[in-house]
Amino acid sequence: MKRTRFTKSHGGCSRCKAKRMKCDETKPSCRACIRAGVECPGFAPQFRWSRKHEKFSQPSQQAKPSQSDESGIAQQNVAERSEVSDQASSSVEHFGDQSSGGLSEPAAPNGTTFDNAMPMDAHIFDWLDMDMAGFDDLSMSMIQQSLAMADYLPPTGLPGQDHMQADPSVAFQATSLTNNDQSTYTGSDRDPPSHTLTLQQQTASDSVSPSQQTNSSPAASGLLGTFYRLSQPSLTARFSGEHFVNHYFTEVCSLYSCFDSPLNPFRTIVSNLWNSSATIYLSIQSLAVAHIANHYLYMAPLGHVKRSQAWKSLQLDLRLHRAGKLPLENVLISLFLLGLSSSWHRPSDLGLKYLFISRNLIQSHLRSDRASQQPLPNEAFYLDALMYWEMLASFVDPIPMMTFPGYGAPIPQVQKDAPQITPHPWAGINSEIHFALAEVGRLLRRRRRSRMYTSPPANERETPWCDDDEQWAVHLEQYLDNIQIPSETGVVDYRDEYTPKSDLLEIAAANRYIGLLELYAAFPHWLEKRITSTGKLSGSIGCTLTAPVDHSGYTDAVDSWLCAIAVHILDHLKDIAISSAACRLQALILVSCASQLSFPDRQLPSDEQQDSRQGQVFDTREFVESRMLALSRKYPQKQYLQMLDIVKESWQRLDDGSPNAHWLDVAHENGWQTMMG
Numbered sequence: 001m002k003r004t005r006f007t008k009s010h011g012g013c014s015r016c017k018a019k020r021m022k023c024d025e026t027k028p029s030c031r032a033c034i035r036a037g038v039e040c041p042g043f044a045p046q047f048r049w050s051r052k053h054e055k056f057s058q059p060s061q062q063a064k065p066s067q068s069d070e071s072g073i074a075q076q077n078v079a080e081r082s083e084v085s086d087q088a089s090s091s092v093e094h095f096g097d098q099s100s101g102g103l104s105e106p107a108a109p110n111g112t113t114f115d116n117a118m119p120m121d122a123h124i125f126d127w128l129d130m131d132m133a134g135f136d137d138l139s140m141s142m143i144q145q146s147l148a149m150a151d152y153l154p155p156t157g158l159p160g161q162d163h164m165q166a167d168p169s170v171a172f173q174a175t176s177l178t179n180n181d182q183s184t185y186t187g188s189d190r191d192p193p194s195h196t197l198t199l200q201q202q203t204a205s206d207s208v209s210p211s212q213q214t215n216s217s218p219a220a221s222g223l224l225g226t227f228y229r230l231s232q233p234s235l236t237a238r239f240s241g242e243h244f245v246n247h248y249f250t251e252v253c254s255l256y257s258c259f260d261s262p263l264n265p266f267r268t269i270v271s272n273l274w275n276s277s278a279t280i281y282l283s284i285q286s287l288a289v290a291h292i293a294n295h296y297l298y299m300a301p302l303g304h305v306k307r308s309q310a311w312k313s314l315q316l317d318l319r320l321h322r323a324g325k326l327p328l329e330n331v332l333i334s335l336f337l338l339g340l341s342s343s344w345h346r347p348s349d350l351g352l353k354y355l356f357i358s359r360n361l362i363q364s365h366l367r368s369d370r371a372s373q374q375p376l377p378n379e380a381f382y383l384d385a386l387m388y389w390e391m392l393a394s395f396v397d398p399i400p401m402m403t404f405p406g407y408g409a410p411i412p413q414v415q416k417d418a419p420q421i422t423p424h425p426w427a428g429i430n431s432e433i434h435f436a437l438a439e440v441g442r443l444l445r446r447r448r449r450s451r452m453y454t455s456p457p458a459n460e461r462e463t464p465w466c467d468d469d470e471q472w473a474v475h476l477e478q479y480l481d482n483i484q485i486p487s488e489t490g491v492v493d494y495r496d497e498y499t500p501k502s503d504l505l506e507i508a509a510a511n512r513y514i515g516l517l518e519l520y521a522a523f524p525h526w527l528e529k530r531i532t533s534t535g536k537l538s539g540s541i542g543c544t545l546t547a548p549v550d551h552s553g554y555t556d557a558v559d560s561w562l563c564a565i566a567v568h569i570l571d572h573l574k575d576i577a578i579s580s581a582a583c584r585l586q587a588l589i590l591v592s593c594a595s596q597l598s599f600p601d602r603q604l605p606s607d608e609q610q611d612s613r614q615g616q617v618f619d620t621r622e623f624v625e626s627r628m629l630a631l632s633r634k635y636p637q638k639q640y641l642q643m644l645d646i647v648k649e650s651w652q653r654l655d656d657g658s659p660n661a662h663w664l665d666v667a668h669e670n671g672w673q674t675m676m677g
Contacts, residue, residue, distance in 0.1 A: 014041045037305040039298050239299070244288040244306075245274070245281070252287045255635055256341070257425030258504065258584050261495040264425050265381045269333055277330050279317050282310035283337040290344035290636045303345050310338055318357070327374070328361060332382050335361075340389060340426075343675045344636035350396055350675055355389055362386055381424065388426040388677070391434040392588070394441030395664065396673040420492045426677070428504050428585060429491055433511045436480050437588075440518050443469055443476075444664055447522065473519055477526070480515045496581065503582035510572045511585075513541050514592045517565050521596065521662070524558045531561070541565060553600025553610035566593035567620050574623060578630050586631065587676040591643050594624045595650040595663040621651065639674045646672050 012023030013030050015038070023030050029040035253267050254260035262268065274280045289303035314334055320326035335358045342351030362383070365376060376382065423429050446469060485508050488501045520527040530537050554560035570593050576582055597617050600610050624647060632640035646667050653661035660669070667673050 011043055013043055037301045039301065239289075239292070241281075241285060244285040244292075247288040247292065248284040252284070252291050254581055255291065255584065256287065257581060258428055258507070259423055259425065259494050259496040259499045259581050263422065263492075263494050265378055266337075266425050269329070269378065269381075270337075273330055273333060277317075277334070279310055279313040279334040280330070280337065282306055282313060283334050286310055287337065287341050287344065290341065294633070294637055300345070307338065307345060310334070314338070321361075328365060329377055329382075332358060332361065336382075336385055336389075340392075340675060340677065343639040345638075347639040347642040347674045348671065350393065350673060352393065352397070355393055358386055358389070384424045384427045384431045387431050387438070388424070388434050391438040391441065392675050392677045394438040394445065395588075396667075396675070397442075397445060420490055421486055422492045423494055423504055428507055428511075428582075429486060430483065430508045430511075432483055433480070433508060433515065436476050436483070437511060437515050439472070439476050440515050443473055444518065444522060448664060448668065470523070473523060477516065477519050480512055480519075483512055485509050485512070498579055499581040503576045503580045506572045506576060507582050507585045507589075510569050510589045513565070513569045513572075514589055516541050517562065517569065517596065518592060520558075520565070521562055527558055527561055531557075537561065537565075541568075550609045550613060552607065553613055554598075555601050559598055562596045563598050563617065566596035567616060569593050570620055570623065573627070578627070578634065583631060583634065585677065586627070587640070587643060590624050590628055591647055591663050591676060594621070594647040595654075595661060595666070597621055597624070597651070598654045639676075642672050642674050643676060645670075 011025055013025075013033065016023035016030065016032055021032055023032060025043060027043070033040035249267065249271070253264065253270075257264050257266050260267065270280060270284060274284060286303055286306035289299055289306055293300040293303055314331075317326055317331050317334065321328065321331050335354045339351040339354030339358065342349040342354070365373075421429050424431065427434055485505060488505065491501045491504070520530075527537075551557045551560040554563075569589065573586055573589065576586070597620055599617055600614055625644065628640055628644045628647065632644070646663050649666045649670065650661050650663050653659075653666070660666070
C-alpha cells in the first residue's frame with residue numbers, strides 16, 4: 001500500500017524555531033513554552049524591515065540633486081543598511097541560545113561589581129512625577145541608597161551546588177536592570193546591548209506611507225506591548241540567578257524592611273546563609289523576580305517557578321531539621337522570605353501555610369528545655385517578626401483564635417533605665433503594639449464569622465458581642481492607652497539616612513491609634529463614653545487630637561468622631577517621604593483609616609464649616625489614593641492595587657449610605673483578602 005505523503009509543516013513558534021525544537025503548534029501557547037514557564041511568542045512569522053528595495057517618492061517640482069549629492073545619499077543608505085544588518089546578525093548570534101524567554105538556569109554569583117559612575121538618571125522611578133507628600137524625592141534617594149549598600153553584599157560562590165556555577169567574567173551593574181535606555185541586557189560588559197529592534201522600528205516608521213499606516217495595527221500593538229513589558233519580545237533581557245541575587249541585595253532587601261543598613265537582619269543573615277542553602281538562594285530569587293515583574297511583566301511566571309522550587313527545597317530542609325542535621329535559623333529565614341512575599345506574586349495568596357509551619361517551629365522552640373537545646377541566634381528578631389506576621393494574618397485568618405476568658409491583656413513593660421531600642425525590619429520600634437493589633441484583628445474576624453450564622457441586624461453596630469470578647473476588648477483598649485512610644489534618643493542609630501527615626505516613631509503612633517480606631521468602630525458606645533462634657537476625646541488619642549471637631553454636618557456624632565480620628569491618624573503619614581523605607585508599614589494604616597473617611601450628610605443644609613469638613617475629607621482621600629498608587633510602583637504592585645480596590649469600594653459604600661462599608665467586610669465579600677505588609 002502506498003504511503004500517503006503529508007506536507008511537512010515549517011511553522012511553530014519562534015522560540016522552538018530558534019532552539020531547533022519540534023513545536024506542537026498548540027494555541028495559544030505551545031507545550032514546550034508552557035513547560036519552560038515562559039510566554040509563547042506565537043506562530044506568526046516574524047519579519048524584519050529591509051530598505052534594500054525601497055523607493056523614495058520625490059516631488060516633481062524638486063530640483064534633481066547633483067551627482068555628488070546622489071553619491072553621498074547612496075553611501076549614507078548603504079552605511080545605514082550595513083549597520084542595521086551587522087547589528088541584527090550579531091544580536092541574533094548572541095541571543096540565539098537565549099531565546100527561551102531570555103532566562104538561563106540558576107547560577108550562583110561569582111562577583112558583585114557595581115559601577116557607581118553610571119548616570120543616576122537610569123532607574124525605574126523616572127516616571128514617578130508627583131508633587132504631593134514628598135513623592136518627588138523618590139528616585140534619586142532610592143538609587144543612592146542601593147549603591148551605598150554595595151559594600152555589604154555577601155561573599156560569592158555557592159559551594160556544593162553543581163548546578164549553580166556562574167561565569168566568573170560576568171559583572172552586574174546596579175542600574176542595568178532598570179535602565180530605560182537599553183532595549184536588552186546581556187549582563188556582560190563585553191557584549192553591548194542590542195538596539196536592533198529600535199533601529200528597525202524607527203526605519204519602518206520613517207518609510208511607511210499614510211495609506212499603509214492604517215493597516216499597521218498588529219505591529220503597533222506589538223510595539224506597545226513591548227513598551228509596557230506585557231509580552232516577551234524576540235530579543236529579551238537575559239537575567240540569570242546571579243542577577244536576581246544581586247537585585248535582592250541592591251533593591252529588594254531595602255523594600256522588604258522598614259530600614260536598611262548593616263544592622264538589617266534580612267541583609268546580614270541572608271548574606272551569611274544564602275551560599276550554603278539552596279532554599280534561601282531560590283527564595284531571594286523569587287523576591288527579586290517579583291519586583292522585576294513590576295517593569296517586565298513577562299517575568300511573572302518565572303517568579304512562580306522559583307517559588308515552587310524553593311517550596312520543594314524547603315520540604316527537604318524540614319526533614320533535615322527534624323533529623324537534627326539543619327539549624328532552626330536556616331528554616332525560619334526561608335519561611336520568612338517566602339511567607340510574607342506570597343502576595344507579591346499573587347495578591348490573594350496569603351502564605352498561611354508558611355505561617356503555620358513557622359508557628360509550629362517557634363512554639364516547639366519556646367516549649368523545649370532551653371538548657372538542652374542549641375541557642376537560636378538572633379532569637380529576638382525571629383520572635384518579633386512572627387508577632388508582626390501574626391498581626392497581619394489576624395485580619396485575614398479564616399479561623400481566628402478564641403479569646404482568653406478570665407485573663408486580661410499583659411501590662412506593657414515600662415523601664416526607667418531602658419536600653420536604646422534597635423528597630424526591627426518588620427515590627428519597627430514597638431512589637432507590643434502589634435500584639436494588640438493582632439488581638440483586635442481576631443476580635444473583628446470573630447464578629448464577622450458570628451454574623452455568618454445569624455440573621456443580619458438592621459444596623460451593623462447592633463451585632464451582639466459575647467461577654468468574653470467585649471471584656472477582652474476593654475483590656476486591649478487599656479493596653480493600647482498605656483503603651484509608651486519612645487523618643488528619638490531612645491532609638492539606636494541604625495545608620496539609614498533615608499529613613500529618619502521620626503518616621504518609625506510616627507508609624508508606631510499611627511499603629512497604636514488604628515487599634516483604638518477599630519475598637520471604637522466596633523464598640524461605638526465606648527466612644528460616646530470617652531467624649532467629655534467639653535466635647536473632647538479622653539485617652540491617649542484625645543491628647544493629640546487638639547483641634548476642635550465640628551459635627552454639624554453629620555447625623556451621627558460617632559461617624560463624625562471616627563472620621564476625625566482617621567484624618568488625624570493619616571496626618572502622621574503625610575510628612576513621611578515616599579523614599580523612606582518606613583513606607584513599608586503604611587498599608588494597613590491607609591486601608592483601615594480610609595474606610596472611616598465619610599463625607600458630611602448631603603441632605604443637611606450646608607454651611608461654611610460643613611464645606612470645610614467636606615474639603616478636608618476629600619483632600620485626605622486624595623492623599624490615600626495617591627500614596628497607595630506611589631507604593632504600588634515602589635513595591636510589587638499587585639497587592640497594593642488590590643488594597644486600592646478595597647478602599648474605593650469602601651468609599652463607594654460610604655457615599656451611597658450602604659451597610660457593611662468597613663474594609664474587612666469589603667475585602668471578604670469580594671475575595672480581596674491580601675497581606676497588608
